[in-house]
Amino acid sequence: MKSLNLSHAMFNQAPFDLFKDDNFSIKTFVYPSGIEALKLTNSRGALTVLPFHGLIIWDAIFDNISLKMKDMFTQPLPGPGIADTYGCFQFTSGLLANGTPGPDDNYQLHGEFPTSEMDESHLTFGEDTITIHSSYEYVKGFGDHYLSEPAVTIHKDSGLFDIQLKVTNLSNYQPMPLQYLCHMNYAYVANAEMSSNVPDDAFQLRQTIPAHVHPTPEWTAYNDQLKASGKLINKLDDPEHYDPEIVFFSSDLSKYVDEAEFRVNIGKGKNFLTKFSTKQFPIGTRWILYNPDQQVNAFVIPGTSTPEGLAAAKKAGTLIMLKAHESREFKVTTGLEK
Numbered sequence: 001m002k003s004l005n006l007s008h009a010m011f012n013q014a015p016f017d018l019f020k021d022d023n024f025s026i027k028t029f030v031y032p033s034g035i036e037a038l039k040l041t042n043s044r045g046a047l048t049v050l051p052f053h054g055l056i057i058w059d060a061i062f063d064n065i066s067l068k069m070k071d072m073f074t075q076p077l078p079g080p081g082i083a084d085t086y087g088c089f090q091f092t093s094g095l096l097a098n099g100t101p102g103p104d105d106n107y108q109l110h111g112e113f114p115t116s117e118m119d120e121s122h123l124t125f126g127e128d129t130i131t132i133h134s135s136y137e138y139v140k141g142f143g144d145h146y147l148s149e150p151a152v153t154i155h156k157d158s159g160l161f162d163i164q165l166k167v168t169n170l171s172n173y174q175p176m177p178l179q180y181l182c183h184m185n186y187a188y189v190a191n192a193e194m195s196s197n198v199p200d201d202a203f204q205l206r207q208t209i210p211a212h213v214h215p216t217p218e219w220t221a222y223n224d225q226l227k228a229s230g231k232l233i234n235k236l237d238d239p240e241h242y243d244p245e246i247v248f249f250s251s252d253l254s255k256y257v258d259e260a261e262f263r264v265n266i267g268k269g270k271n272f273l274t275k276f277s278t279k280q281f282p283i284g285t286r287w288i289l290y291n292p293d294q295q296v297n298a299f300v301i302p303g304t305s306t307p308e309g310l311a312a313a314k315k316a317g318t319l320i321m322l323k324a325h326e327s328r329e330f331k332v333t334t335g336l337e338k
Helices: 217-229 310-316
Strands: 002-006 016-020 025-030 036-041 045-050 056-062 090-095 120-125 129-139 145-155 160-169 176-184 193-196 203-205 246-250 259-267 270-277 283-290 295-303 320-322 327-337
Touching (some): 045 145, 090 160, 160 176, 176 310, 203 217, 320 327
Antiparallel strands (some): 036 045, 120 129, 145 160, 176 295, 193 259, 246 283, 259 270, 270 327
């Protein structure tokens, strides 16, 4: 398989055609904020990824349909955490802890990894695929030491793509905690209908209220109604009640299926699709938010645990403890299906 190492010298504010053949093209450029980006294009659309900035997928557009949430950002911005640039389609939440810190936690929103500056990035070229890889070594004196290797694969003539991650504990003796959410922020499409191959009763409404959520009396009443009904929201037909956010967590999905498949029917014969191994990701989260600034239907966020924080994962028994030199690998297939 052919490969190409990426260097910072390949990125300038003027877009540069790095590669082109009958099936794909690759452009590099730099946002005014200074963050480097790479646009992978096939016959159906394009992914814009940030190869040296967490390997974040900033944008995803296929068949002229934007897959990502409505947000307040016109470009990715530098900053120590994901809240500093919350306009992306997908980011890696974790890896030593993820989600929203609970009262007994002490880490930033969604963990240390999302906006980490990658040590290197490179492309590999398959017969009908192109994959962008990055890697990042995290090390702290008297602390944890790991290698993270995220990757994103685009396919010939397809609106579906793969998000992959390999994490290796580089310590010679001590285990490390591992929490990972493949955090995809999908577009809110009015009246879209959601379906999956797992039963609705695998999901429950979030029972806690994190610090960033500020309930109104109307939201509290609606939340109480949802809780009493046990109903999972499967149709986006009540936007007035989706601010603050509505969140559902699943039980262990591996009890139902080996591979979970979740779809959003957005009309005209097209679906948003996400599928993943329930052995790798036993927990799914559904996050819905609708207001004039931010609109998102994260119809399923695959995770090793819920996004309620490190202490909650310990209590629930879902925290992975990675042994010295042990690796875990993860893969999600997602995108636009027609």
